[in-house]
Amino acid sequence: MAVVAVNTEIEKEARAHQDNLTKPRGALGRLEDIACWFASRQGKLLPDPLLPHIAVFAGDHGVCEEGISAYPSVVTGEMVKNFARGGAAINVLARQCGATLAIIDVGVMSDLSGFEGITHKKFGSGTANLLREAAMPQNQCAAAIEAGRSEAKAAIAAGANLLIAGDMGIGNTTASASIICRLTGTTPEAVVGFGTGVDENGRSLKVDVVRRALERISGKADELVLQEVGGLEIAAMAGFYLQAAESGIPIVIDGFIASAAALAARVIEPQVTNWMLASHISHENGHALALEALGLSPLINFEMRLGEGSGAALVVPLLQSAIALHSQMATFASAGVTDKDG
Known part of the structure; x- marks a missing residue:
């Protein structure tokens, strides 16, 4: 399509x-x-007027076994429960801007099957370690992309005319940095940031992991980058963006992880960026480089680095004001x- x-x-x-x-x-x-x-x-x-829908996709990352995160993987599942209970930043911002909100488990390590308020589309308990092997097999990556498409279709059918994808996944800044480096030709030193709050030694470790992961996949086609060094939630976000553009629905891109997903979506369909607005410039290294590669100009700079779709939700009132005026x-x-x- x-x-x-x-x-x-x-x-x-x-x-x-x-x-x-x-x-x-x-x-x-x-x-x-x-x-x-x-x-x-x-x-x-x-x-x-805008009728926004926010979908937060969640998944874990095997690369966490390399010690690249300040938080353990169990936090992914704990935060997803917090989303479902309405206690996270994205819950507050969604309520404030009048957005519907869905929380989708596409690959969280924890068992969330009995928890209400979560859409269960799990395709595995996290990815493999992207440093050592492909993050996921092709069929799993395709299934995650299709899950994102399905969520976009459902939101549009329910009346949404603006879509926002958020993320949750300990370790996903490492996966996103790998995607951004590969698809923009930028060095890990320029892209890798401090993620959830690692120190300088932790950042150096992340730089080394990303560099070695890129060496592992050198020579492979860009079309394989998402399954090689991506994440289940990042793949779902890419599918969400693709379906929005194919349905003629505008997209607001959030932060660092969202921009990696946008770059991955562009590999699949170059015209997808025609339907994208960039909400903000993240405090995370490399976000500006990713947005420049996408041809997008951020609306605000509040030095945010939260993810969840928070920056995108924050600008919805600005967009509403522009249309009202x-x-x-x-x-x-x-x-x-x-x-x-x-």
Whole structure:
């Protein structure tokens, strides 16, 4: 299925409409660009208000056995339970911005089968150690991608017109750094950060692990990078993005892990980025490099490095404001205000 084309004619009409609103042309800066961006994606001169859906995909990572995380893998399952109970940052932000929220277990090591509030689509108890072998077999990676697609389809069928993917997985900054390095041609030293809070020695270890993982997969096709050094939750996020773009639904990209998933999705379908907005610039090393490679410009810089979809959820009110201003402000003609050229 192909990515839906952007309606460039509507975007031109939206730009003209912006120029006729009762303000100096360009006075609202990037808010004007955002409104026109949504007009072209919704195919409407005056876009509808946003109905966001956030899907947090969770999975564990075998590379944690190399000591690359400040937290043990058990924390993944514990945090997923916290999401299900409504106590995490993404729960607060989802409630605040009026988003529906789904928590999807695609590969958590802990057994969460009896816990309510979690969608159970587990394809294994975490990945293999990406330093030593492929993180997952091809069929498992494909199943995780399809799980992301399925979640996007369900959200769109329920009325969502904006999709956000969040992540939870101890060790996933190492997997994401490996993806970003490989798909941008950047060195591990420039991309690897401090993740959940490792010290300088811990970061040096992560750099070495990523470097050696990249050496292991050198010569392999980019199409294999996701299964070689990715994660089940990252694969699901990539599928989520692909389905959104193929359904003509805008996507807000969150932080470091989300940008790795976006790069992986672009390998599968290069046009997927036409449907992406970048929410923020993460405090994590390499995020700026990933966004630059994707051709995306972040909206805010609050030095965040949480994940969960938190940065993307945080900007939803800004996006709503951009659309409201575009749709509800008077024009010079309707307000009886003399334009500078009139």
